[in-house]
Amino acid sequence: MTATPVAESTVTRLRNEKAILEAAEQVFAQHGYRGASVQAIAEAAGLPKSNVLYYVGSKQKLYVTLLERMMARWNAMLDDISVDDDPAEVLEAFIRSKMQLTRDHPRGSRLFAAEILGGAPFLQEYLRGELRDWVEARARVFEQWAERGLMDRIDPVWLIFLIWSSTQHYADFEAQVLGITDRNELSDEDYQRITEFLCTVILKGCGVTGRRQG
Numbered sequence: 001m002t003a004t005p006v007a008e009s010t011v012t013r014l015r016n017e018k019a020i021l022e023a024a025e026q027v028f029a030q031h032g033y034r035g036a037s038v039q040a041i042a043e044a045a046g047l048p049k050s051n052v053l054y055y056v057g058s059k060q061k062l063y064v065t066l067l068e069r070m071m072a073r074w075n076a077m078l079d080d081i082s083v084d085d086d087p088a089e090v091l092e093a094f095i096r097s098k099m100q101l102t103r104d105h106p107r108g109s110r111l112f113a114a115e116i117l118g119g120a121p122f123l124q125e126y127l128r129g130e131l132r133d134w135v136e137a138r139a140r141v142f143e144q145w146a147e148r149g150l151m152d153r154i155d156p157v158w159l160i161f162l163i164w165s166s167t168q169h170y171a172d173f174e175a176q177v178l179g180i181t182d183r184n185e186l187s188d189e190d191y192q193r194i195t196e197f198l199c200t201v202i203l204k205g206c207g208v209t210g211r212r213q214g
Helices: 006-033 040-043 049-056 059-078 087-104 106-117 123-149 157-174 175-182 188-205
Strands: none
Touching: 006 040, 006 049, 006 059, 006 106, 040 049, 040 059, 059 087, 059 106, 059 123, 087 106, 087 157, 087 188, 106 157, 106 188, 123 157, 157 188, 175 188
């Protein structure tokens, strides 16, 4: 069956948008926001500059899209949690998914870290609005788990910060990790051991009960 012009157009658009986002992540991570240019992103994506601007609008809009996409990836595991869920399963799954994303998308993590270290000039509205609301909603669930005796009464916001920072460390501070451990890169076994370590320490630190074994 021959694809319709509309279907072909949709496929082309999705392919180009994917290429632009991947190229932009690479260029921004390497040069920072100020050092990056739409022309450099276009060349990395293999597209004309005019096409990049057509799809994304502007350099700033593309940059913010990348940052928000990274946060959405990180937090997807907690989007639909409820008080009826098992905190051990939820927190362990969150840690494991964050570590996998650290391995799969290290440039995105470093890009986000650089933005935050620079005072988050392009993310203030997002941090103080959508992300704050997201954190507060998850924190209320954690507090209800504590009221039910399923975990200790720890500060849920600090817990979320801890999981974010401890998992992202292995991308953002990769040079430090590799230098101190005398490695050229982290192996599958290294990531598995780090993940198990974080799950054990964080869940025990929260006083979470009922963690699945095996």
